[in-house]
Amino acid sequence: GKDGKFPVASVRAADNKDRWLVVVDPETGATRVVDHLHDDAWIREGFPGGGRYGFLPDDKTLYFLAGDSKTQGVEAESTILVGGGLAVYLNATAGTAKYNDSGLWVQNAPQDTETLGLTYNMGSWNLGMFNKRVGQMYNDNGGTHQAVAIDPFNITNLFVNYQVKGSSALQSTRIRFAVNNLFDKRYYTRTTDSNAGRLVGAPRMVYVQARAAF
Secondary structure (H helix, E strand, C coil): CCCCCCCEEHHHCCCEEEEEEECCCCCCCCEEEEEEEEEECCCCCCCCCCCEEECCCCCCCCCCCCCCCEEEEEEEEEEEEEEECCCEEEEEEEEEEECCCCCCCCCCCCCCEEEEEEEECCEEEEEEEEEEEEECCCEEECEEEEEECCEEEEEEEEEEEEEECCCCCCCCCCCEEEEECCCCCCCCEEECCCCCCEEECCCCCCEEEEECCC
């Protein structure tokens, strides 16, 4: 930081294929690596002063470019028409999102997700209930990737839509009633933030919307 308590140095290999960010102990000269980047061609990150790393206003929190990552996966989706206005919706994903140099997970990237939904459409009515499971993911802790595991969680949402039909003045008016997190599940979407606290997922939320067309 600017006060000299946490000096940070950028160390680069002579061939520019590796870069290390190190924190230097001003009393002993000992160093500690907080981040490492590798590129078989060339580290394209800017040199000191290039805006690629620095300190936040608290003069204690170091930020830096995390490095290249690779995301890959598969997704399957299907809607099955049961009949009588009833349909079943299915969706599933599986994949990875990892940093190229370390093989560690990118934060907040779930390993898998699964969604099961039921919908009903009849006349002016449209109803639906969806349950989504978000699988294992990880959160960073400062310069440490994949530091803390975030447990899988399930969220169920419900909605009811009604559209006024006919030739009245309220024709095409739409009313929507919805409940997000129907069962008021408590879950964490992230384990740490800039205030070293816990970010809890949104509680049950109920809302009504109306849209009129004249």
